[in-house]
Amino acid sequence: MKKFISGNEAVVEGALIAGCTFYAGYPITPSSEIASHLSVRLPQIGGKFIQMEDEIGSLAACIGASLCGHKVMTATSGPGLSLMLENVGMAIMAEVPCVIVDVQRGGPSTGLATKVGQGDMQQVRWGSHGGYPIIAMTPSTIEEVVKFTIEAFNLAEIYRVPVFVMTDKVIAQLREDVDLDSLQNYPITNRKIAGSSEEFLPYRAETVTDVPAMSPFGGPHLVRASSTTHDQHGRPTSDPEKIAFKNERLFRKIQDNSDSICQYQSDLMPEAEALVVSFGISARSSLQAVAEARAAGKKVNFLKLLTFWPFPDKAVQDAARGVKKVIVPELNWGQAAVEVERVLGSQIDVIRINKTNGLIIQPEEILEKL
Amino acid sequence: MIKGRYEARFSAVGGQGVLLAGDILALAAQKYEGRFAVQSPTYTAQVRGGPTKIDVIIDDEPVVYPKTTAIDFFLSMAQGSYDAFFYDIKDDAIVVIDPNLVPKWKEGYTTYRVPIIELTKVQIGKMVMSSVLSLGIMVELTGIVSKEAVEKALLDKAPKGTEELNLKAINIGFEQAKLLKAGK
Known part of the structure; x- marks a missing residue:
């Protein structure tokens, strides 16, 4: 049956279909309905919802939960996104799957809390320092919001990266039809998990396009996640060859696959x-x-x-x-x-x-x- | 039934409940009449008291552009929101205002002046029902959705325990609009 839901509600539906089990966030107009709905829905399926002290903590909590094996999401708007950028870099370098929804409002700065904008498109590309590729989706209908929230989770899991879902104030709060039943069976992808018996390296990669298998914190392996440039053990390295390999891989795992990522x-x-x-x-x-x-x-x-x-x-x-x-x-x-x-x-x-x-x-x- | 694209705008100040009224109208069209509908709210950063509006578009095909461009129905329960949002109104639009709250209005449209707040106070006693009463007036005046459809959508949205009061409010709206149409 067709449901009549808003863009923010569509994000929630997409996240739950994708298998999201953890949300940490800090409320901000015009994204707050996402947090408010998930605070009810996640506990119903045994998931966790936590309201953090700010947006820096929100993404930090998501990164931690993802490393424990959860599929995670946070949502915010421009001013909150600015605070999250440091941890976007952390998620890039430590290769942590997470979904960040940016419900764009008018800017710059506090800007227009209740009015629309699309001014964060280059910020998500370049906002954290050091240089890295990013994935960002831009749905324009409520049905696309559901689909591309699911896609964002899939891509985050495949490439071990933060993925942005970029909506805006108007899409977030307009309501229209969506056939949610038909989307319940949308293909879902999960991260590659290392077998418990094999010798585990947290950043094991043979080629510059490889995405290392993960092992959750608290599982069978010693796991390191590091924001410092590291070798395949996750230990800091100053070896130019290892540095080059890591950095090229961060770039090429996305760039070499852009044809299959782009929709x-x-x-x-x-x-x-x-x-x-x-x-x-x-x-x-x-x-x-x-x-x-x-x-x-x-x-x-x-x-x-x-x-x-x-x-x-x-x-x-x-x-x-x-x-x-x-x-x-x-x-x-x-x-x-x-x-x-x-x-x-x-x-x-x-x-x-x-x-x-x-x-x-x-x-x-x-x-x-x- | 009215065919093609139909645009309605409800405006008031934050807290009066018109966003919900628009939501119920759109739901009635989409869920109970099988049409396509989009509703899109505008509000300010103030929790209460800022000018708010909700635009509802009903059509026989999917709505691509989700904002209004030629409004068929306009309702206002505050001068500030009337002044801010009275634009893109078609010449043959139906306009409803509460004259106690919108003392200054533009001539040249089919304008019904209904003391919505006074009616709500006297006949229902709960001011929160003013937007539901307005919706009843709108549906009876325009026939854009059936009364049955809007009642069902209203019950979908009404918090438990308030169903009867909500139905009473929307029916007072229907009756009021019948009087208006009869020129009373």
Whole structure:
């Protein structure tokens, strides 16, 4: 049966389908309903919910619980995300699966607590120091929020990384249909667990794309998890060869698999003259504009990014083939547009539509540029 | 039944309960009438007292753009929220205001002036029911969903023990709207 739920409730449903058993968080508008619902739902299935003292502690608790074998999630908004960044780096380096939901609101700083924004897209890519790849999903419907929350858990488990689900104030609180029954059997992936009899190395890897098997704290093995650059035993190392291997592996386990990680919806027409590229709530404004433009006889391609990081370079190249202009509507000052420009170089005119007044983009604002 | 995209906006100040009224309307359309619906709230950082609104879009096909662009029905229970949210209103829209709380309104629309708060106080006695009463007025005036559908959705959302009071409130709304339609 179809359920009528909000985006924040959809995150909860997706997390529970994926097998989430631990949530630590600190409430912040417009994400708080996620915590509030999970505080009821997780204890019902034997899971754990904890409200922490702040967002730094929240992600720290998630990292600890994940290392104990839980599937974990936290949710926040921009100001809380800023506090979490130090531990995002920890999760990257120690290779800890976790899901972080960022319900974006208007920024910068405390910004607009109750209004929409999409200004955190580059922050999740570059926010923690040192350089690393990241995975971030950008659903735009309630059904996609459920699916891509599940996907986020799957990818976190496969690659031992933090994965971001990037929603926003409007998606989080609008309600619409979703067929939850049909999503109950969505494919679920679990982390690779080391056998109890084998000799265990916490960061065992043969090649630069390997993802080491895990063993939970309290299990049969001595486990080390370290944020310091380490060897395969998890011990600090200053050996240039070992350092290079670790760092290249952190990068390439994501980069070499970006084709299978990246998801998007591409709706292309022969002899299209323009392309609209968008994501999240702005993709809904874009889709409406594209439908109206086509109804008026215009030939327009549409590309909706469902994975924002790794950025789907090839999908953008394919969708832009032959067009004269590319329009990128978003609720920030061009965080997707800079990626589109990087991919396409100077060969095609990239037109930015940027809005940061707390409202979503109206289809007419896009139609004017088509 | 009204076909095609239909847009309704309920506005008030935080605490009056209009977000829930919109939620119930959307649920009635989606769950009990098999249509597509989206509801999208706007509120401020204040817990109570800030201007709030909820936009409900009902359509025969999935709603792509989830915000209103041409509003068919507008209701307001506060001057501040009327002033803030009276835009994108169609010329032939139905407008309902509480004249005790919205003394200044724009001419040129089919505007019904209903003392919603006074009615709630006198006939129900619980101010929290004013938004349910408003919803009853809306449904009877517009026919956008059936009365049966909205009653079922209301019962889905009503906390245990308040079912009877909620049904009473929505029926007072229905009756009030019948009087309005009859020009009384």
